[in-house]
Structures are given as structure tokens and as C-alpha cells.
Amino acid sequence: MTIELAADRYGKSAIRLVKIVRDGARHAVRDLIVDIALEGRFSRAYTDDDNTGVVATDTMKNTVYALAHEHLTSSIERFALALAHHHIQPEQVASARVTIGEHSWSRMPTANGPADDAFLRSGELTRTCRVTAILDRLAVAAGIEDLIVMKTARSAFSGFPRDQWTTLPETDDRIMATKMTVDWVYSPSTAADDTFDYDASFEGIKATLLDSFTTHHSASVQASIWIMAKAVLEQHPAVDEVHMQLPNLHHWLVDLSPFGQTNDREIFVATTQPHGLIEATVRRGD
Amino acid sequence: MTIELAADRYGKSAIRLVKIVRDGARHAVRDLIVDIALEGRFSRAYTDDDNTGVVATDTMKNTVYALAHEHLTSSIERFALALAHHHIQPEQVASARVTIGEHSWSRMPTANGPADDAFLRSGELTRTCRVTAILDRLAVAAGIEDLIVMKTARSAFSGFPRDQWTTLPETDDRIMATKMTVDWVYSPSTAADDTFDYDASFEGIKATLLDSFTTHHSASVQASIWIMAKAVLEQHPAVDEVHMQLPNLHHWLVDLSPFGQTNDREIFVATTQPHGLIEATVRRGD
Amino acid sequence: MTIELAADRYGKSAIRLVKIVRDGARHAVRDLIVDIALEGRFSRAYTDDDNTGVVATDTMKNTVYALAHEHLTSSIERFALALAHHHIQPEQVASARVTIGEHSWSRMPTANGPADDAFLRSGELTRTCRVTAILDRLAVAAGIEDLIVMKTARSAFSGFPRDQWTTLPETDDRIMATKMTVDWVYSPSTAADDTFDYDASFEGIKATLLDSFTTHHSASVQASIWIMAKAVLEQHPAVDEVHMQLPNLHHWLVDLSPFGQTNDREIFVATTQPHGLIEATVRRGD
Amino acid sequence: MTIELAADRYGKSAIRLVKIVRDGARHAVRDLIVDIALEGRFSRAYTDDDNTGVVATDTMKNTVYALAHEHLTSSIERFALALAHHHIQPEQVASARVTIGEHSWSRMPTANGPADDAFLRSGELTRTCRVTAILDRLAVAAGIEDLIVMKTARSAFSGFPRDQWTTLPETDDRIMATKMTVDWVYSPSTAADDTFDYDASFEGIKATLLDSFTTHHSASVQASIWIMAKAVLEQHPAVDEVHMQLPNLHHWLVDLSPFGQTNDREIFVATTQPHGLIEATVRRGD
Secondary structure (H helix, E strand, O other), rough: OOOOEEEEEEEEEEEEEEEEEEEEEEEEEEEEEEEEEEEEOOOOHHHHOOOOOOOOHOOOOHHHHHHHHHHHOOOOOHHHHHHHHHHOOOOEEEEEEEEEEOOOOOOOOOOOOOOOOOEOOOOOOEEEEEEEEEEEEEEEEEEEEOOOOOOOOOOOOOOOOOOOOOOOOEEEOOOOEEEEEEEEEEEHHHHOOOOOOOOHHHHHHHHHHHHHHHHHHHHHHHHHHHHHHHHHHHHHOOEEEEEEEEOOOOOOOOOEEEEOOOOOEEEEEEOOOEEEEEEEEEEEEO | OOEEEEEEEEEEEEEEEEEEEEEEOOOEEEEEEEEEEEEEHHHHHHHHOOEEEOOOOOHHHHHHHHHHHHHHHOOHHHHHHHHHHHOOOOEEEEEEEEEEEEEEEEEEEOOOOOOOOOOEHHHHHEEEEEEEEEEEEEEEEEEEEEEEEEOOOOOOOOOOOOOOOOOOOOOOOOEEEEEEEEEEEEEHHHHOOOOOOHHHHHHHHHHHHHHHHHHEEEEOHHHHHHHHHHHHHHHOEEEEEEEEEEOOOEEEEEHHHOOOOOOOOOOOEEEEOOOEEEEEEEEOOO | OOEEEEEEEEEEEEEEEEEEEEEOOEEEEEEEEEEEEEEOHHHHHOOOOOOOOOOOOOHHHHHHHHHHHOOOOOOOHHHHHHHHHHHHOOOEEEEEEEEEEEEOEOOOOOOOOOOOOOOEEEHHHHHHHHEEEEEOOEEEEEEEEEEEEEOOEEEOOOOOOOOOOOOOOOOOOOOOEEEEEEEEEOOOOHOOOOOHHHHHHHHHHHHHHHHHHOOOOOHHHHHHHHHHHHHHHHHHHOOOEEEEEEEOOOEEEEHHHHHHHOOOOEEEEOOOOOOOEEEEEEEOOO | OOEEEEEHHHHHEEEEEEEEEEEOOOOEEEEEEEEEEEEEEEHHHHHOOOOOOOOOOHHHHHHHHHHHHHHHOHHHHHHHHHHHHOOOOOOOOEEEEEEEEEEEEEOOOOOOOOOEEEEEEEEOOOEOOOOOOEOOHHHHHHEEEEEEEEEEEOEEOOOOOOOOOOOOOOOOOOEEEEEEEEEEEEEEHHHHHHHOOHHHHHHHHHHHHHHHHHHHOEEOOOHHHHHHHHHHHHOOEEEEEEEEEEEOOOOEOOHHHOOOOOOOOEEEEEEEOEEEEEEEEHHHHH
């Protein structure tokens, strides 16, 4: 019997970068958190104390700051592509994965209009992307995290199996609240297209998600995922695959009968523990 | 020598309440987290195992849900006033303090305009209030938490004392980033005014804070607090006192010289540990 | 009408310091998080852009590291005293408050006994202290945070008032679980005693708290606070005052009757929202 | 072009369960957090609003509480096996995955010895397990989370490649601090063995990990992973595979030269952002 290294990966995580873009008195803020991870021929670092191929994670961090001036000039996807391209260069590296989250800062609203040099951090969502360079191929995914949304109508859950362990009543009108995590994978031809506009695509996909979330009738969180993911694929040909992970953040109707009150879908207690967790991948078939 | 109870307070914290307000097909969402704390003649519960005066914290929780239908119909301040009034009633209670945080849910933006029954949780800030009923007096404070803002110009820090322990360079142009916690105390006459519009006041004070944050030249976080708090007091006669607590979330310029690059206030590393912490109370004098 | 600065305080928070004490091959780890806050004649920094008295918070941070070699050689209280003494020196400073939290690292248990140079972070509690220098007086407080404890017997809650809003049943046997935050204030003579052993005192008070938590019958969280705080004052003459803050982390019995099971105080759901919150200060009287 | 459901999974997460085991006056506390996730023939719930096969996640939660009396009597692995066995029964379910985390509560130490009915939550680590039932096969993995450890000697990092982006100095003596996440997979024969003692195995593997962490010379985090994982496989024949994920929580030597001090590996600043992140899977070969 032998013991072997079956898989390994390493890198630097949580590299925080803020770039101030100055166009005269009018500034812009980029606020990123970057992770880099490499795979490749690193087994001798594990088994033989041989670090000759091990790019220091501190060096990875340095490149994030050093490449930001030149390469962080448009979308996070373009910056991630530059970082992935950089980190795939050493011959021992087989794949370089760059994950970026961006917090949006909006211009401060004032009596004189949006400010040039003061900003408000928008807390509604985090935009994300993940670029993976494997040898000479590049894969680009993008997504949204921490988007908290609620439907107060057109959400039901009924027709599920009942057995001795089932106590949940059927309902044709419940609150559906969730904190959406969505990732979508761009097609290879899109990833290879140096002119593709990732910012416009992000805004379009976000609008599709919010629109379809709002307008559909939900028979279950599962059905909602299908409807939203399908809408993204139908309306955004650059996307090949959508992954969604939706916790079901239950809102329970409070029993007010001890106080002589009825409670017609009005007063709820919001909970996080436990929560449902529904995830699915929807993609283009042949 | 004796041992005595010098002070005590108890209550229920983190009561989560969601109310769906239904105006036909057009809904609205109220999302609150409520704390209630009482002081009074409770010493026998401590020293004599006598619970005859101890309103159960579970009962406090019940009242939050039971009073929401009738009393949570406008601002959180009005709901807190109703709850404080309720909890000050028992003769053993000397003061009742109700603290509420409200998360804002905005109508979902869609291609057909804002939705009637789908919502997006706004993550930019939490609105807060604190109502304290002491015997027959009511004190009302309100505030903002978790508002993350940044100035990329007109912020300096220089002229501070230098000794053998000082290494910070002077600067006439630094990033000022902070997560604002602000509380303001309404005047007694305002608190006694059943017609005062707390929602309009909140929006007005928030606008004053953002406006003054944006437009002033900051010589220090201390100076910024003074300028913002003074603006609130000058523009909002209903307010008697402003308390601000501002962490200084440092953004350090990255040294790119090892890579042959200059870095003219462009590339920063954002940090949270350690951070400066500046707090002050500004009020009307005689 | 004038506007005035009513109160102000500033400093540096969350300064993380690790010191490795090397006694030959046998090491020890100190792991601190330090906050420093000053009050004094700083009003001109607020109102006149005058920083001439404003010790930079970056300088405060430097002193924590620079004084650690010489002064962090025994208890955190002694280090905090040195830091407070240092920061009270400038004439514009009226008070300097130093707060320290210490995470304990225990020697790694191995087959050959406790290790000399490998450590396990103990997660059971954080030891804290707060030293305040006001002019020439020094006040020393110490405490415990994040100590999570549970009683599975000898805890009751009954005899509380019942009205139309009360649904909680009385119980003579409930789980009492809490996350203790305790602070105690040492007497002035103790704070002035350069030979007082704060480490021994901490261990003794912790033992008193755990012992009294275990052995008493609890009629309420209020009663438990009184019994524990009283035990500290009775057994530790160096302490003048004890403050305790205990959340009541409810464990609700699960209704298993739908599944044909009884549940005799066996199966519970642990919750954090909402929770009771009980706090009191107990001190020596005249 | 068609759109298809490529993968899906759903269940209930963060089900909190506390069980009090009463042996006369001597109690024990079990404190679990349980996740259940199913895969199978659920596509019609997504695409056709057909919930006839969708076991409600609320029902899953009920079973956790309902099965605890009978099946949570020894290790979390045995309870997870019972839950997985239960959830794989419906014909539409192809796999049931049960993940459990257990917080340990130790008997309260008192002057009279360990208490019968008072407990202290041990914060040093969370014990975990994951049981997956796929048709008639059962896979059992177990692990440790949140174990924070430090080596203050015998840790180095040198010999790594240097290029224009490298600034990290080589070192033959650095602090290595990490928060270990380890999972190990038991062999199929072990998983099929109804008499295997998972508690003893957990204690043995934990001892091996701590022992090997302490005694080895580390040339890198990678090398440390290999050494520890190999030790587990060599000493624990029931284990087929070990996965480790170790953040490198950097401790940077503070530059005290501005203050006229040398700093010989004594005073450090502990950081979390950014951190290295090293992960590997080590297994038995043929």
C-alpha cells in the first residue's frame, strides 16, 4: 500500500484592493476582494520539502496591486483575465483560478446632484466573477451574491407528499424570501472575445433575474430557480449555464389567537435557523 | 460591610418582526428588530427569588407581535412609543426602553416599473430609534447604523504632535472611509408632539448628513463630526443633540516602488484592523 | 442659541499583538487585542481644525508594539497600566482608557506531554481588562467574555405575573444557557498595589463564578446574577463591584406529540433570536 | 437548442438540536447542527410545478427531532447514518446526504470535581461528519473544523522562486498559525461495520493530527499537510482519504527600528486579510 497526493491547490485569499480612478475632480472607486489559486506540478513541495516551483502567495498578492493600474480599467472579468493570464505563465502551473468580488460605491446623492468625490457603499449585492485559465483555455463565470429579495404574493407550496412526519400545512400564498447566490458561465466563444462587454452583460442578467423573480408565479423555490435560470439562458445567448443557490428564509405567521386577534398573512416572524436550501444548475442542451 | 444591587435592567432582545401591509395588490414590507428593556423595582427577583413583579420577557415579545397590527402603521418611532407606553404601565416599572432597527425593502425595479409585491432589501443602512419612557416622560432618539461612506478628496490630517513614537506622515490628501453610527435626540416638545413626522425628519437628517459629509473639507475625523453634527442641529430644530461614532477605516497606499511603479494616490489596501475610533456628542447650549 | 461639544473621545481600536516569549526551547504565546481611547482638551480639533494636541491614533498603535517587550511580561492588567500611564502624560490628556482582550493559547497536548513550541487556541472564553487613568488616579477592571455555559437542572422560572399577553407556562425545571459577560472593578487600594497578582485573582474569580453557577438553584436569571456576583464579592476582597450581562439563550422543548412521542425534557431546539437579556451591577455598600 | 436541468439538490440546513441525556442526576449534553440534502428524480418540481415527489424540508427537520430519542445515542456518525437511511427510502430519492456538526460541552470544573448538571461549551473545535447514502451504498466521512493552532518553532519557508514581483524574504524560522479544517473518509468496509467505534476513531485521529502538527519540521504549509495527512493514513487503517484545508494566518514581525528596538522574532501583528490558503487530498494508492 502506498500513500499518494490525489489533489492539491494553493493560493492567496482575501486580497483587498481599492483603486481610485481620477478623471480631474471627478473620481470613481473600485473596491475588490481577490482570491488566486493555482494547481499544477507542486507535489514535491508536499513530499520532498522542495519549494523551487512554489510561487509564494505573497508574490501573488503583490501582482494584484502591481497589475491594477494597467489592467483594472474596466470590468472585474477583464482584471481577472489579466491576473489568470499572468499566473498561468510558469511552466509548473496547470491552472490558475482568479475569483473577484466587487462592492459597488455609488456617487453620494446631494442637493446639488451626485457627488464627484464622495461615495456611498451600496449594500444590496456583491458582484462576483471567476476566471479559470487551464493551459491555453480560459473559462469565465460571473455572478451575484448577497442579494436579498422577497415576494409577498404569487408564491405557494402545496401538493407535496404527506406522511407521519409531515406537519407543514399546504399553502397557496406564502412569503418567499431568499438571499440569492447566482453564478453563470459564459460560453467559450464569449470568453475568447476581447470585445465582450461584461459590465453590460452583468446589468442585463441582473435585470432579467429581478424581472423574472418579480413576475412569475412560484409553485416552489425549485420552480422559481428553473424560471429565473431559464429566463437568463433565453435572453442572454452569451451564457451557457446558470447555477443558483437559494436559501428559503422562512417567515412564519405568528399565532395571535391567544390575544383575540386574527392574523391574515400580516404579522410574521423572520427566521434564519433552520432554512431550506435549494440549488440547481440549468444549462443549454444539445 | 453589605452587598447591594446597584443597578439592574432586563428585557427581550432581537425580536424579529415582518409586517406585510396590503393595499389591494400593492403591498409594503416592514422589517424590524426590536429590543425592550425595563428598569424598576425588581430587586426582590434578585435577592429573594420573588418573581411576582417580573414581567416575563416572553410576554414582552408577545406584545411586539400583538401591537403591530394596530400600532405599526407609520414610523418606527410611533411603534416604539406605543410599546414604551404599554410597558411602563405596571407600577413596578420605572422606565421602559424600546429600541428598534428597521431594514428598508424597496420595490423591485422591473422593466414595467417598481413592483407591487416583490422587494429588494436595501443594504445601505439600518434606520434605528430608541424611545425611553421614564415615569410620565418620553424621550425619543433616532439614528442611522451601518452607513459606509468614503471621501476621495478634501480630506487631510496634519499638524498633529510628533514624538519618538510617531511614524505617520502628514498628508493633505487622504481617503476618509467610515461606517457611520449616528444618533440624534429629539427635543422634549417634539417627543410630546403627536403630529411630528418622524419619517420626514429622518429623510431630512439623512440628507443633511450626506450633504455635509460630501461638501466639507476635513482636517480630521474629529472636524468632520463637528461639521456634520452642527449641520444637523442648525437645519433641524426638532433635534437637541447629536452623537456620532465614526471608525476611521484606513486605506493605506501600497508601495509599488519594488515593481518600478509610482503610486499617486491610486492603489490602496483597505483595512479594518486596527481602526481609529472617534466619537463625540454635539448639542444645543443655552 | 449656541452649539457646543458636549463630550468627545477618540483612539485606536482592534490593535492585534502577538508576543512570543522564548525561554530557550520552551516558548509561550501572548495574543492580545488592544483598544486605547483618550479624553481631554481636544475641542479645537473639532471646532478649529487645530490638530496640535491630537496624538495620532497611529502613534497609539506604535506604542502598543513598542512597549510590549518591556511591559507585557505578566498580566494584561500590568500591560494596560503601563499603556495608560504612557498615554496620560501629554498635558492635554485628561483620561486614558486601555481595554485589552486576551485569547489563551494552551500547550499542545501530545503523546509526550504538553509541547514546548506548539499551541492550541483555547476557545472557551476571552479574558478582558480595562484600565482607566484619570489625572493621577488609576482604575482597574477585569472580566470574562464569551463564556458559554448551561445548567440542565436546578433552574426554574415561575411566579411571574400573568395578563392577557402572557403565554409562557411556568416551569420548575428548564435549561438555563447563557453566554456570560462579566466585569469586576478592583478596589482603589488594589489598583494602587504594584504587587497585586492579577493572574491569580482572575483564576480565582473565574473559579468562583463557575462554582456558584453550578451549585446554586436558580429561580430566574436575575437570581443567578445576584448569587454569582455576591459570591465574587464575598470571596474576593480586592473586588468592589461586579457587573454581569447574561443573555437567556432559550432552549425550547420540541413538541413531538404529532409523532406519537412524549418529550420529557429531552429534545430541545436551541435558539438565539430572540433572547432574554438580563444585566445588573452588584457592589459593596457602606 | 434546448434548456435542461443539469443538476439539483435540496434540503434543510442549520437544524439546531440539543438533547439532554439524563442518567439519574448525572446528565450529558449533545449539541448538534444538522443539514440534510437530497438528490433524485425531482425535475418535475422544477419544470412542471409538480411537487408530488418533493419531501418538504420542514418534514426533514421534523425527522431530526423525532429520530433523536432513539438514534442519537452514541456518535454523530451513527445518528447521521440513521437519518440518511431514513431519507433514502422514498423511491424518488437517489442520494441523501446528512451533515452534522457537534459542539462539545464539558462538565463544569468545580471545587468538588466535574459537575453532574452544569456544562461549559468547549470552543476549541467543532466535530463534523458527513454521511451520504447513494442507493444502497453508504459513505461516511468525519472531520474537524475551527481548530486554531500555532507552531512557534520548526517552521520555515525558503527556496521558492523569485522574480520581479517577489518581495517576501526567505525565512528559516517563522510562526505558522492556521485554523484547520480536516475531513477524512472512512473505508467502505468501515462504513458497513455496525460495530465501528467512531468516537474512539475521532479521538485517535485528532491526537494524531495534534501530535504530528507539533513534532514535524515544516518546510511549507504544503509539507505540513502531507506530513499530517500521511500520519493519519498510516496510523488509522479505517481511513482511506484525508482532505485538509489550511489557511496561512500570517503573523508579521513588527518593525521596531524607528523606536530604537530590535525585534528578534518576538513582537508580531496577527492578520487575517489576506491569508494563504493551502488545500490537498491525500489517499491510499493501489
